[in-house]
Amino acid sequence: MSKPNDEQLQMIFEDMVIARTQAGRLWNMQRQGQVGTIAPIDGHEAAIVGAVHALQTESDWVLPQYREPLGLRKYGPEVLDAFMLYNLGHPLGGHIPDPVKVVPSQISLAASIPHAVGLAWGMSLKNEPGVVLVFFGDGASSEGDFYEAGNLAGVLKAPVIFLCVNNQWAISTPTNLQTAAKDFSSKAAAFGIPGVTVDGNNPSLVYEAVSEAREHAVNGQGPTLIEATVYRLGAHTTADDPTRYVPAEDLSAAQKNDPLLSLLQELKNKNLWSDDKQEEVEKAALERLDEAFEKAKNTPLLTDSLLDHCFASDTSRLARQREQLSRSMEKSHE
Ligand SMILES: Cc1ncc(C[n+]2csc(CCOP(=O)(O)OP(=O)(O)O)c2C)c(N)n1
Ligand SMILES: [Mg+2]
Structure with a gap:
């Protein structure tokens, strides 16, 4: 089973810090009226970045829902550039140029899942290497698209990884009102595919689960459903007030489990991270965001x-x- 080595863990953490830093700045920019609605990534970083680092960018496709773009840095600067265009209301914004294998994010829940299966099936028919990973939420798993696409993928043994990020909420709907199933990964049974639940606050475990699912898919054994459990630390979007429905004690428990805190400690203990490094990474993250924002603003x-x-x-x-x-x-x- 493949675990990330120290160097990879450092790169994963760097991408997590960048995502959190840029998300914080975008939140403020939305409040200042400079950018449109933002769905904060806070609490999702380990699940998203850990998963993406287990993929091969040259051959593997990623289909995000809408909370992921800041976590896809491994795929290149084009992803953030496209996200800024999309956010500023460009009708064709979100388009990510070749050869970057990231499909634009969009808001219609589960709508990317059938596309992911079609893409994966096409790749296997053409004997192309690689897999397709599609992100979606606990809420999206209630959509018909998830069941239809999951069923077809099982039958076709399509090389696809279904990654359900269970952040405990679909706006204000908690998971106990979302499903009567004991967890989200058990839905794999109906598709005849493996299903696993992993701690999405631990990027090594997510990396490992995605690596295994990737092996399974490239060996022609078909899809895997992975549920990564996290806690949404921020609002659903800039248009939401979670204090009206998230129990304060649940949020403070989740804040103690913040995925950035435990990895920061682990890397510091190994002398792989320092306060200076943190400052440098945060500064570069903000400069990069400003650059993408200016570029998008100046695009007709x-x-x-x-x-x-x-x-x-x-x-x-x-x-x-x-x-x-x-x-x-x-x-x-x-
Ligand atoms: C097909 C569809 N139905 C309803 C909505 C409205 N909506 C937007 S986000 C959301 C909650 C989604 O929750 P989840 O899939 O768990 O993702 P999360 O926001 O928690 O990351 C809903 C119901 C939508 N965008 N698309
Ligand atoms: Mg959710």
Whole structure:
């Protein structure tokens, strides 16, 4: 079984710190009206970064839900650049150029899961190497798309990894109202595939589970469902007030289990991290975010391209929509 070595753990931690730092800055920027809605990554870093570090960026695809983009740094700066364009309201923002194997994140729950299975099945038909990893939440697992795609993937033995990040909440719906199953990984039984639950606050365990699922998939044995249990430490999004429904004692218990704290201690004990290093990484993370933000802000809005290829010439309804779109784009860019 493959565990991350010290050097990999250091890189994983660096990406976790970067994600947390950038998320904090984006939260403030949203409050200042500079960026749109943000779904904070806080509490999810170990699950996301640990998983992504077990993948091969040249051959393996990632399909995020919407909380993941800041954790996908291993796939290159293009992911953050695309995320900023998307956040600032560019209609085609989110598009990530070749050869980066990350599909744009989107908000429709579970909608990426059938795409992930189709992509994985296509890769196996074409004898292409690699696997597809799709992220989704505990809430998304109640969607029909999850069951339909999971079933098909089991039958086809598609090389796909279903990674359910169970952060205990779907906005204000707790997991006991989401499912009567004992956990989310047991849903794998209906698909005839392995299902495992791992502590998503421990990036080594997530890395190990994803490595094993990857081996399984590339050996032609098909999909795995991994449930990574975490606790959402922030709000659902910048539009949410979790103090209205998250029990304060649950949150403070989860804060003691913050995935960054335990790994920080472990790396410091091994002399693999220092306060100076922390400061340097945080500073670079903010500079990188500023750069991506400035780049996105200075990119002209392609307001028309979204509607360009619907008809040979605009119907009256389309013309109306085109005008509405360009008005709202101008407003969001003010
Ligand atoms: C198909 C669909 N239904 C409902 C929503 C509204 N919605 C947005 S986020 C969310 C909660 C999702 O929870 P989960 O999948 O656990 O992800 P988390 O936000 O906790 O990371 C809901 C219900 C949506 N975006 N898409
Ligand atoms: Mg959730």
